[in-house]
Amino acid sequence: MQVLLNEQGFVLSFAFIGNMPDAIDAPEPADPMHFAEHYSAYKLIDGQLTFDAEQDKALQNDALLDDLRVRRERECFSVINRGQLWYDNLSAAQRTELQVWYAAWLAVTDTLVVPEWPEWIT
Structure with a gap:
């Protein structure tokens, strides 16, 4: 070979x-x-x-982080970047929940925990 x-x-x-x-x-x-x-x-x-098991683990971790970054871009940024007209229609509670959700997405490569979607987001 x-x-x-x-x-x-x-x-x-x-x-x-x-x-x-x-x-x-x-x-x-x-x-x-x-x-x-x-x-x-x-x-x-x-x-x-x-x-090399250590190298394999590092490669798997890199792949996981890449997958989480792709998911964050697809699932999170499509909501966060909706624009002022959409934000103007949110309640104060929804804006707060959205900020917490966004912060969780920003930290996803550290926490490795994908945040749950707020139920009201469509």
Whole structure:
């Protein structure tokens, strides 16, 4: 098999069959299915592809944070950026609830908790 590595030695891309430009040869890992699912957490050490659980956890966390950012943009900002006419029709209680909800969305990458939608938002 062939692999492309990043500067830290982790796999960027791979081919079980065939050749890739600028790739290096590496022995096939013991569990090819696990490798295919988690290849970016494998590192070439002493000629062997070795799974790095810490790297895998960091990559999963990065993916989670990216997903939360996309959700925040889609679910939160579409409400927060509605404009003054919409805000003028909210009660004081709704504006307060909206501010709390917005603050929770801004903190979502720290808390990892997606805020519940206020029931009155449509």
